[in-house]
Amino acid sequence: MKTPNERFALSSWRGEFLDPVEERAYRKHVEPMVAKHLRTSLKVWAGLLLSFGFLDFIALGWSVGFALIMGARAISAALLFLLGWRLRYNPHWATSGYAVTAMEIVGFLLFFLIHFVRPDIAIWNIGVTLILLICLYIFIPNRVVLSNLAAACGIVGTLLCLKLLGAEAPKLVGVFFFMCLPTVVGFAAALRLQIVQRQQFALHSEMVEINTSLQHEIERRESLEVELQKQATTDALTGLYNRRQYELLFHRERERSRRLGTRLSLCVLDLDHFKHINDTHGHDVGDQVLRHVAALFTRKLRQTDIVGRFGGEEFIVLLPETDLECAERLVDRLRQCLEQAPVEADGETVHVTATFGLTEVEAQDGNIEQAVKRADRALYEGKQSGRNRVVTASQEGSEDRV
Numbered sequence: 001m002k003t004p005n006e007r008f009a010l011s012s013w014r015g016e017f018l019d020p021v022e023e024r025a026y027r028k029h030v031e032p033m034v035a036k037h038l039r040t041s042l043k044v045w046a047g048l049l050l051s052f053g054f055l056d057f058i059a060l061g062w063s064v065g066f067a068l069i070m071g072a073r074a075i076s077a078a079l080l081f082l083l084g085w086r087l088r089y090n091p092h093w094a095t096s097g098y099a100v101t102a103m104e105i106v107g108f109l110l111f112f113l114i115h116f117v118r119p120d121i122a123i124w125n126i127g128v129t130l131i132l133l134i135c136l137y138i139f140i141p142n143r144v145v146l147s148n149l150a151a152a153c154g155i156v157g158t159l160l161c162l163k164l165l166g167a168e169a170p171k172l173v174g175v176f177f178f179m180c181l182p183t184v185v186g187f188a189a190a191l192r193l194q195i196v197q198r199q200q201f202a203l204h205s206e207m208v209e210i211n212t213s214l215q216h217e218i219e220r221r222e223s224l225e226v227e228l229q230k231q232a233t234t235d236a237l238t239g240l241y242n243r244r245q246y247e248l249l250f251h252r253e254r255e256r257s258r259r260l261g262t263r264l265s266l267c268v269l270d271l272d273h274f275k276h277i278n279d280t281h282g283h284d285v286g287d288q289v290l291r292h293v294a295a296l297f298t299r300k301l302r303q304t305d306i307v308g309r310f311g312g313e314e315f316i317v318l319l320p321e322t323d324l325e326c327a328e329r330l331v332d333r334l335r336q337c338l339e340q341a342p343v344e345a346d347g348e349t350v351h352v353t354a355t356f357g358l359t360e361v362e363a364q365d366g367n368i369e370q371a372v373k374r375a376d377r378a379l380y381e382g383k384q385s386g387r388n389r390v391v392t393a394s395q396e397g398s399e400d401r402v
């Protein structure tokens, strides 16, 4: 794993990232903006080329020389427009810099023609070359190496043209130094700009990475919180509410039924001879039976009914908006369902029954314990009188239902 300093190290003379992966990422990042600016620059370049033809016409009139220069201008402008159009579909050409470098070299070659057709404006031609040299570093975005190459073509070509037109060595040396000046200035400015832009990109990338890892950390902590919350409120084996959570839900439901004046019933149930199931079929099968019971009750009851596991093989069901009579019918249906739905576990069929103790939550019940105690008493009676039955706890005593 590279450190940020290694990843974002820059070449001091190319002004590009030494790491090719980072350089590619940077170019991709700036591609749309660079391609847009380059397209505008190419249009301006082509417009200037064509409009300067007017000066040639004033100097040369309708002549072979004018036709040659205008032809060269028209070819250059057409190539510039073509490149601008292709950039729309290949925006990476802008950041790679090769296409525009080739265009500049072709442009220089056509420009050299003017030296021969209009030797009368040699000083003007050299002046324009000086401006072109500095423009190169703007036209080839983010690639000073390629700008240097195009500038070298421009300088060597201009000197060659002047030599062919008979310029002496001192003049050539003077022009050479003169042309080096904008080249050095353009190179230094572009290199500095390139380095600063890439440094900004490096900072931006680091920020994005830090943000992303922070986001992941937040998500991890959120899911951990959800998991902890689940562990704190539910029973790991059955997924039902545990005793602690059940007490909170009981209080909420009791308050609601008091406020709305509705009835609330509570049922405690205990599987019959569960120890025997464990001893005969093993603890794993016993666990499967507990899960089966939890799933069956959750499926058969309403969404508003609340099922919990109070530990061991004891379950509790809270039935909002249900009076004792309705609750008794409903719980007896549950009892029958359980009796008629044996558990298929590890190739064995295990018949399960349960005994249910039922009570209605009363106004004077301060907490769940009082209601559970009544239901437990009824449950105990049910166990005593033969199991697999619903026993209702009432003020006077308990009523049996088998």
Ligand SMILES: Nc1nc2c(ncn2[C@@H]2O[C@H](COP(=O)(O)OP(=O)(O)OP(=O)(O)O)[C@@H](O)[C@H]2O)c(=O)[nH]1
Pocket: 237, 270, 271, 272, 273, 274, 275, 276, 278, 282, 283, 284, 285, 286, 287, 290, 311, 312, 313, 383, 387
């Ligand atoms: N497999 C399994 N067994 C459990 C779990 N919790 C408690 N038990 C077992 O449940 C059995 C409860 O046995 P008892 O309290 O004697 O009750 P019982 O055998 O159902 O008898 P009655 O309630 O009188 O019908 C014990 O053997 C416990 O070990 C559990 O999470 N998984």
